Amino acid sequence: MSSTIFKTEFILICFSSLFFSASYNMLISELPSYLSELGGAEYKGLIISLFTLTAGVSRPFSGRLTDTIGRKPVIFIGAMVCIICGLIYPIMETVLSFFVLRFFHGFSTGFSPTGYAAYVSDISPKERMGEAMGIQSIFFVTGLALGPALGSFIKLNSSYNLLFYSSVTMALLSIIHILGIRETKSISNSFKFKSLYLKPKDIFDIRVFKPAMVTFLVYMQFGVVLTIVPDWSDYLSIGNKGAFFIFFTLSSIIIRLFSGKLSDIHGRLKVLNWGLILLAIAMSIIGFFHTAYGLFIGALIYGAAMGTLTPSLSAWTIDLSSPDAKGRAISTMFIALEVGIGLGALVSGWYFHDEIKNIPMIFIWSAILALFTIAYCAWLRNTLKSI
Numbered sequence: 001m002s003s004t005i006f007k008t009e010f011i012l013i014c015f016s017s018l019f020f021s022a023s024y025n026m027l028i029s030e031l032p033s034y035l036s037e038l039g040g041a042e043y044k045g046l047i048i049s050l051f052t053l054t055a056g057v058s059r060p061f062s063g064r065l066t067d068t069i070g071r072k073p074v075i076f077i078g079a080m081v082c083i084i085c086g087l088i089y090p091i092m093e094t095v096l097s098f099f100v101l102r103f104f105h106g107f108s109t110g111f112s113p114t115g116y117a118a119y120v121s122d123i124s125p126k127e128r129m130g131e132a133m134g135i136q137s138i139f140f141v142t143g144l145a146l147g148p149a150l151g152s153f154i155k156l157n158s159s160y161n162l163l164f165y166s167s168v169t170m171a172l173l174s175i176i177h178i179l180g181i182r183e184t185k186s187i188s189n190s191f192k193f194k195s196l197y198l199k200p201k202d203i204f205d206i207r208v209f210k211p212a213m214v215t216f217l218v219y220m221q222f223g224v225v226l227t228i229v230p231d232w233s234d235y236l237s238i239g240n241k242g243a244f245f246i247f248f249t250l251s252s253i254i255i256r257l258f259s260g261k262l263s264d265i266h267g268r269l270k271v272l273n274w275g276l277i278l279l280a281i282a283m284s285i286i287g288f289f290h291t292a293y294g295l296f297i298g299a300l301i302y303g304a305a306m307g308t309l310t311p312s313l314s315a316w317t318i319d320l321s322s323p324d325a326k327g328r329a330i331s332t333m334f335i336a337l338e339v340g341i342g343l344g345a346l347v348s349g350w351y352f353h354d355e356i357k358n359i360p361m362i363f364i365w366s367a368i369l370a371l372f373t374i375a376y377c378a379w380l381r382n383t384l385k386s387i
Helices: 008-025 031-038 045-068 071-091 095-105 107-123 126-157 160-176 206-235 243-266 268-288 292-320 323-352 356-383
Strands: none
Touching (some): 008 071, 008 107, 031 095, 045 095, 045 107, 071 107, 071 160, 107 323, 126 292, 206 323, 323 356
């Protein structure tokens, strides 16, 4: 395999992932307000947790299909779910119908990211795996983080309907970018319903338990951020509720330019430790400094933390996976990610209960959780010297 990373197919898959992540995440900053207008303000925590529940449930299926029918079809399925749901949101008029659609929308992130990660691992040299994952994640997180800012801008200047249709457009662009690339799965089978039959080993790959556990702990904080930051921004008189994510994106993109490569050189766990320290600092700043400046500084450090952690976790998962079951390994990591986001969103939404005074303590507990994860990684480092 060539030692270069920047092939045409790599660039196209990166841009496809950017548009895909922007598609579903541009709704995040405005959905809490939309739900309040429908009369469901007390259920805000379910916006993220229901979405991630479906995503988590669908991961084993996407992993199996990635290893059988190929990477491209799985990416396509996820994008199509975004298109269909984006077209239906405008006609949902009750809290129940909103959450039913939100539940099905989660299938999108259950599929496409698994296909993206497997595709990148197929076309990237092993010795540069962390770097490749880091660069691809720059594009994904750019869409993930700029999506809320773009969504808020559209809503502030137009309507919810245009916001939903803009989400559809982003998903279409993600599909267009993969139409011309080759399938990298060497032996791809046509879809059969028996492909959806899962054995216990298809649900969870024990080989990647350690990176999956760290992923779970790290992404609980992300669930907190997605659920709580929009209301905290309102309280701090920040007009664009996606502004937090602009600062998050800037620092995350910058550090991802070299964090993946550093994990190739210094090892996954050492780089993870650096990221976890930044995570604890970010959550502490947001929890203790109740100003817009405190939120934005916390966002910058939080972006640096996630930009350090994510490429290393992805590369570590690929390192431990079987060559014939990359989809299963990646889906296991994403199951941990979705469960972490969902649990973080559910618990923080429950504790928040639409009471602003509860928000600082949520972030302080998030900082404590980051410290616990540092201790877990220190234990792993002592038992797995080669990582």
